[in-house]
Amino acid sequence: MSCACLLQAIAEYSADAMRWALADAGDGMDDANFETTTANAAILRLTKELAWMEEMLGPASGLRDGPPSTTFDRVCENEINIAVYRAKEAYDKLLFREALKAAGYDLANARDAYRFACGPEGMNKQLVLRYIEVSTVLLSPITPHISDHIWSNLLKKQGNVITAGWPAAAEPDFVMQRAAQYIEDIIPSMRKLIAKVEAPPKKKKGAAAVETPTPKVTHGQVWVSKKFVGWQEAVLLTLQGTYDAASNSFAPDTAAAVLEAVRAAGAAEGANEKQLKQLAMPFAKYKMDEALKGGAQVLDVKLPFDEAQLLQDNLPYLLRSLNLDDLSVGDAADAGAAGQAKAAGINLSGACPGQPVILFSTAARSS
Numbered sequence: 603m604s605c606a607c608l609l610q611a612i613a614e615y616s617a618d619a620m621r622w623a624l625a626d627a628g629d630g631m632d633d634a635n636f637e638t639t640t641a642n643a644a645i646l647r648l649t650k651e652l653a654w655m656e657e658m659l660g661p662a663s664g665l666r667d668g669p670p671s672t673t674f675d676r677v678c679e680n681e682i683n684i685a686v687y688r689a690k691e692a693y694d695k696l697l698f699r700e701a702l703k704a705a706g707y708d709l710a711n712a713r714d715a716y717r718f719a720c721g722p723e724g725m726n727k728q729l730v731l732r733y734i735e736v737s738t739v740l741l742s743p744i745t746p747h748i749s750d751h752i753w754s755n756l757l758k759k760q761g762n763v764i765t766a767g768w769p770a771a772a773e774p775d776f777v778m779q780r781a782a783q784y785i786e787d788i789i790p791s792m793r794k795l796i797a798k799v800e801a802p803p804k805k806k807k808g809a810a811a812v813e814t815p816t817p818k819v820t821h822g823q824v825w826v827s828k829k830f831v832g833w834q835e836a837v838l839l840t841l842q843g844t845y846d847a848a849s850n851s852f853a854p855d856t857a858a859a860v861l862e863a864v865r866a867a868g869a870a871e872g873a874n875e876k877q878l879k880q881l882a883m884p885f886a887k888y889k890m891d892e893a894l895k896g897g898a899q900v901l902d903v904k905l906p907f908d909e910a911q912l913l914q915d916n917l918p919y920l921l922r923s924l925n926l927d928d929l930s931v932g933d934a935a936d937a938g939a940a941g942q943a944k945a946a947g948i949n950l951s952g953a954c955p956g957q958p959v960i961l962f963s964t965a966a967r968s969s
Contacts, residue, residue, distance in 0.1 A: 614647060615644070616644070617876055619641050621744050621746075622647075622706070623636055623638075623641035624746055625702045629700060630697045632766075634880060635729075644700070647706075647710075655752060659757075661783075663727070663730075664724050665725055665730055668721060668726070668727060670728060671726075671730060672726075673915055674919075675729055677716065677779075678712060678713070678726075679772075680779060681708075681779065681782075682712075682729075683739060683771040683772050684779060685737075686771035687742045687774050688700070688708075692888040693743065698743075704740070704771045705737060705741050709740070710737070711856075713733055715786060716726050716729075721918075727929070738757070739753075739769050749763045750763045750764070777907060780907070784909070785914065787925065789920065789923050793924065797876050797963060799962050800819055819926065819963070820963065820964065820965045821926065821929070821930075822887060822926055822928045822960060822962050822963075823928040824931045824961075825932050825933075825934040825948075825956075826960045827933075827934045827935065827953060827958070829953065830904075830954055830955060832867060833882060835879070836866070837882055837886050838902070839863070840863040841856065841886065841890060841901050856886075856890070860883070861879065864881065903955075908960075909955065909956070910931050916928055917929060934950040934953040937959045
């Protein structure tokens with residue numbers, strides 16, 4: 603980029619939005635192109651973030667006083683610690699896009715999730731102030747001008763943000779992060795199921811139009827499974843043995859080892875090679891892809907957290923997010939669960955860790 607073009611870009615997008623777009627352009631050996639759409643989006647993002655900080659630091663912020671104490675407080679605090687850890691790791695390796703992802707995108711997304719999860723109780727004042735301070739410092743190598751404005755004029759800190767030093771943070775809890783992500787993922791999945799249940803019946807061709815009230819989902823029942831069993835457990839144990847964490851890869855003979863383990867588990871007696879592959883390989887391939895992204899932990903036969911207790915702890919958040927009156931959580935392995943589910947036409951054999959079986963019940967909409 604020539605000097606003339608650089609001055610024009612700064613005049614059009616501002617220095618910090620330009621630096622944001624350049625940091626977002628890439629860390630590898632591929633061509634890193636300056637994207638005008640990214641620069642324009644950065645202007646909007648930085649402007650909105652600045653306005654939000656001014657509101658939170660004002661007298662009418664509506665923030666909750668006292669030390670962080672709720673589950674959502676702990677999750678947000680952990681996300682801040684993770685951002686500090688990952689941003690430093692990225693900056694040390696001069697990976698500016700990864701640093702921007704941790705400090706600019708992921709941390710802001712965690713803040714937004716925290717804000718919605720707190721609901722009418724509001725966010726914790728101490729935690730919001732820590733978020734503002736930490737995000738300002740983490741982004742200062744990329745957006746030094748707006749970061750210094752926040753540091754000096756909004757936070758009233760002495761000195762320059764560039765010389766403030768790296769923020770201290772506790773050791774990140776990645777199990778807590780995974781549990782929090784489980785809740786954020788299950789909400790849209792439940793919304794899709796609710797939309798399907800509430801959808802009006804399809805009109806039959808040639809039939810007269812009949813006005814029928816659409817049902818309203820009011821209650822939900824969730825059945826969780828504590829561990830993978832049977833042939834799925836055999837697949838996971840095999841994958842654990844063929845996965846190499848150092849190279850983040852699987853042994854070349856993994857597929858053959860998986861099929862042999864499933865056959866030994868007795869899950870497909872009398873099945874030929876093709877039938878065995880159709881049964882086991884889709885699940886094995888899915889878990890292998892997950893492991894390449896998330897590491898060996900996704901190959902465990904159990905989740906690293908209590909799924910049922912997690913749902914119970916987040917029940918008010920789930921009810922508010924899904925607009926439900928009630929949501930029950932049960933164990934798919936309980937003796938009475940199978941009969942209850944069978945009466946409702948539900949097969950609990952499909953429940954596995956992280957993927958519960960869900961049943962919604964409806965009531966007539968009030969006019």
